Amino acid sequence: MSLERSWVESANSAETDFPLNNLPYGAFAVEGGAHCGVAIGEMILDVTRLEADGRIEIEPGAGKVLEGCDWTAFMGLGPGAWARLRAALGEMLAEGSGDARMLAGYLVRQADVRMVMPFRVSEYTDFYAGKHHATHVGTMFRGAENALPANWLSIPIGYNGRASSVVVSGTGVRRPFGQIKGQDEDLPRFAPSARFDLELELGAVVGRPSEGMVSVAEADQMIFGYVLxxxxxxxxxxxxxxxxxxxxxxxxxxxxxxxxxxxxxxxEPFRVSTPERERELLPYLREPGPMLYDIALEVGLAPEGRAETVIARTNYREMYYSSAQQLAHHTTSGCPMRVGDLLGSGTISGPEPGAFGSLLELSWGGKEPLTLDSGETRSFLEDGDTVTLRGAAQGDGYRVGFGACTGTIKPAGDLPGWATE
Amino acid sequence: MSLERSWVESANSAETDFPLNNLPYGAFAVEGGAHCGVAIGEMILDVTRLEADGRIEIEPGAGKVLEGCDWTAFMGLGPGAWARLRAALGEMLAEGSGDARMLAGYLVRQADVRMVMPFRVSEYTDFYAGKHHATHVGTMFRGAENALPANWLSIPIGYNGRASSVVVSGTGVRRPFGQIKGQDEDLPRFAPSARFDLELELGAVVGRPSEGMVSVAEADQMIFGYVLxxxxxxxxxxxxxxxxxxxxxxxxxxxxxxxxxxxxxxxEPFRVSTPERERELLPYLREPGPMLYDIALEVGLAPEGRAETVIARTNYREMYYSSAQQLAHHTTSGCPMRVGDLLGSGTISGPEPGAFGSLLELSWGGKEPLTLDSGETRSFLEDGDTVTLRGAAQGDGYRVGFGACTGTIKPAGDLPGWATE
Known part of the structure; x- marks a missing residue:
């Protein structure tokens, strides 16, 4: 594959995350709500307004699909609708399109808008599917001999997370309070977390519902797309x-x-296989083809008022289990999956220290603080730190990128009276 | 408190779960959808139709609140609306009410309808807050010395469950497949569960959203009601x-x-305090008053085509942590709570064998099978078994009950081809 050229000039740069090859789905705030858009170079095409003005019909007979301020309803229409809209927008935005003049009125600058949640999260499941990450954490807690749990090479280990706390890039993250017991303490205290960490992951967004067990191949087709x-x-x-x-x-x-x-x-052009199996998988988890992607990832950390240091560089292909395998496993018990379910890949770490996807690993449990470019050190996150994740698949003269995923740590604040002695 | 008499005669029996004192919220199937109703004796008052016909206004200015086939929208209106509707229905259904003749046309027999989900579950969290249950399970797995985890007396231990798999009483439950590894096996097999179990719990239904930490007192006020x-x-x-x-x-x-x-x-009349603390709780978990309820509970098990045996009798007051404490703990990290969140109490077991709320405990890990009245034995559930939970708070000449919560085990069925060798 090579660059597909667009009449939106900034989309033709080898440096942009958003060439015509990408066309990712997002939502941005407008007065009184939000609109759905696709990124193209430095711009966003306002697809909600296109639909409202009758310039595009998302799905014949489905009415106004994008009125709901995000892409959830569109996702629910299924793969036929996904392919048709992608093809239609691809034609409209391609170099030489006769629609260019009309469409120019529907472009907004990314720099001018605030992004909001692109879909409504139904439920959020997080996995633990990076072997390097699991090995590092296991080594710290249980020693190198017992680093991987006995089930790890057989099961994509997962647990249910909390959908209500999923937020979009740019939202401040307040340092939590919680029960904390030091190793030399008998009883827990209620205090702000002093070991607050990031985890670099990719999220798979489920676009089709299921009842009963699905195969890995079917699971792959249920995935609408991926987010940082x-x-x-x-x-x-x-x-x-x-x-x-x-x-x-x-x-x-x-x-x-x-x-x-x-x-x-x-x-699609960036599919790669999961690593060779160290233990044969049960048939229901075997992959019919490559289900990971070659996506270069990095983590930046910027103390308040200072420049950012890139503290980790790794790649999604380091994962041991793909999102399709995780989703197939998720359905084995008969658990229904729904449009808007979000599956976190698990922390994506490479084998070498510069490729670790969490501060827990990067500072080796706090024992080996990182030194940032500014000279400051970090074991865990400090108030005011901004963490930025980035990722892109590199094509021939173009990249398919994810944009920046950022969050800034806000101080814990004061406890309410009822929570103190 | 004593019995409040209704013109619906079956509501005045000392045996009914549904006297005028109760008025629980449910939903029942009608052609093309479902209606919201409240139980009264052997009947259901069709509140959706009352609202549609303009006989009752749920919330001035809020339009038709019950069109959505369940109580979720009503729950979202908050405690003022809850109290107003409860008072209005209480008057309408009371003995001597002038509305009796009109309302009689809005009654349907419980025996004639199929119940559906009474609310839309946002997220489901399950707790592990019964000390007897945790002690029994811990003893089986780790021995009596280490039965309770170190954190248990400090934290209402919880984990996120899966909202999409919450179903209403009467729904068949298909025995799941999954990875299973016997103690004498090196590797897992993919097979139907042979140790499928029930857990007797009470669920707290969250009716008010929160952002940031809430106190136990506030958490209590956020709870709309309880379900088996x-x-x-x-x-x-x-x-x-x-x-x-x-x-x-x-x-x-x-x-x-x-x-x-x-x-x-x-x-309210049945509030009781949690048991005496064996370790002082952190201030944020202390209760301002009694937050448990005196609710007698039982579990019935009926093999296919056989009569039921009551295999356990216990009481909700056996819990160590209340739902209000669990909900307060849930918010400590800043986790937002939403209307429709469901919190499982954790398995409710008493200290004695006849009071255990799971077969794992009742058969002591399968080592001491139960003998049913039919002469059959059970370690875990067999295909065709019907499990029924019941519960009621006993007042003076009346009871506030929960109705029956049933499920029948369906066989696992055959594996799809892709899941076999």
Missing amino acids: LNDWSARDIQAWEYQPLGPFQSKATATTIGPWIVPRAAL | LNDWSARDIQAWEYQPLGPFQSKATATTIGPWIVPRAAL
């Missing part, structure tokens, strides 16, 4: 709460997703 | 999957709730 995802984690709260039923409040403060859902169709 | 809840659990799938991030597919087959949401207001 930062699964903020309070390590000190987690350490005290997680036995025996898993993480709960430590993961419920916020999960930040990027503003742009990159369509699965745009990522 | 059976948290079906595949113990063999759970044993293999749950480390390190908790239960996932083992709890995702189905969670059955009773058809009737008993209003918090109807339970």
